Amino acid sequence: MxxxxxxxxxxxxxxxxxxxxxxxxxxxxxxxxxxxxxxxxxxxxxxxxxxxxxxxxxxxxxxxxxxxxxxxxRDYSVEEVNALSAFRADLYRLAISKIRFPISTKSLAELRRIASAYEIAGQAGDYAGAVALDNAFHTCLSELCENRFLTASIEEMSTAARPIDCFRIADPATMSRAVADHQQIIEAATRGHASELAELCVNHVFASSDTYNREVLLHRHLSRKESLRR
Structure with a gap:
């Protein structure tokens, strides 16, 4: 060469x-x-x-x-996953309480653009692209609070939780749920319903952690059973 x-x-x-x-x-x-x-x-x-x-x-x-x-x-315990999710939920509630409604047309258009690109990436099997676009969507949303320290905290905790949030991203049902969540979040943001928006973001966080906990607990249980057979 x-x-x-x-x-x-x-x-x-x-x-x-x-x-x-x-x-x-x-x-x-x-x-x-x-x-x-x-x-x-x-x-x-x-x-x-x-x-x-x-x-x-x-x-x-x-x-x-x-x-x-x-x-x-890193191997998160169920307790760690739950604690991380609870902290992220609190951060989202705080950030959304700081948003000045109505949200600008430009910001809403950017959220729609990212959500659409995320759906296309998922349909195409471009999971690396979908991960990046999911990060971009939540960053765009958190930046609406106009507090860079709060946004940075949300981004740091989102990075830590990325293996949890993107767990089973290749599963069509998981991808469909995420696409639907993004759409509902955009609709609530467009209507200017802060409490509804906060609830949707919190539910989005806990849906991922619940799936992760169920799957990881099952995997650990099966691994222990396999070890006992040897």
Whole structure:
């Protein structure tokens, strides 16, 4: 291979995005170890890039790092999932209480544009695109409170909850529910019904966490049964 044909080196942010996507889409499972050597060979980057990526993923609450044990995909307990969801619900309630209604036509149009693009991405099986658009939708919504600190807090907790929110995103029923939720949120925002909007956002958060808890608990139960058979 000539120099001009060499595969371009990934940046730190690109490595972080790739690993985050694998975690969010379940390609890397909770408790799964991230092996430095394997990732260096696969992604073609230096060790310091992988280690810096682990640090950033830890900051985003997506992995746990332990001395001499490397990094593993974070494994949320049911209690942690419920606590995180409750905190996010409180943040959404606060943010929506700060929104000045009526919402501008421009902001509503942007929410509709993102929601439509999300639905198209899901139908096309572009789950990476759907994840990014779901993030964009909720960021656009939270920014309506016009408080950058509150918006930043919502974004940080949303990042931590991304594996929960996007769990089973490839399932048609899950995708349909998310599309319907987005539409109802837009309709409530258009009508200027703050209490209805807050309730819809809170229900959207808890629907994802309930699905995650059910599936993860079932998986752990089956894993324990399998271990006992061995």
């Amino acid at each position: 000539s120099i001009s044909e060499e595969k371009p080196t990934l940046t730190l942010e690109q490595v972080v995005q790739e690993l985050e996507l694998r975690i969010v889409l379940g390609r890397l499972r909770p408790k799964e170890r991230l092996v430095e050597e394997d990732l260096i060979l696969e992604l073609g980057v230096k060790r310091h890039i992988i280690r810096s990526a682990f640090l950033e993923l830890e900051r985003r609450h997506l992995v746990d790092r332990r001395p001499n044990k490397g990094a593993r995909v």
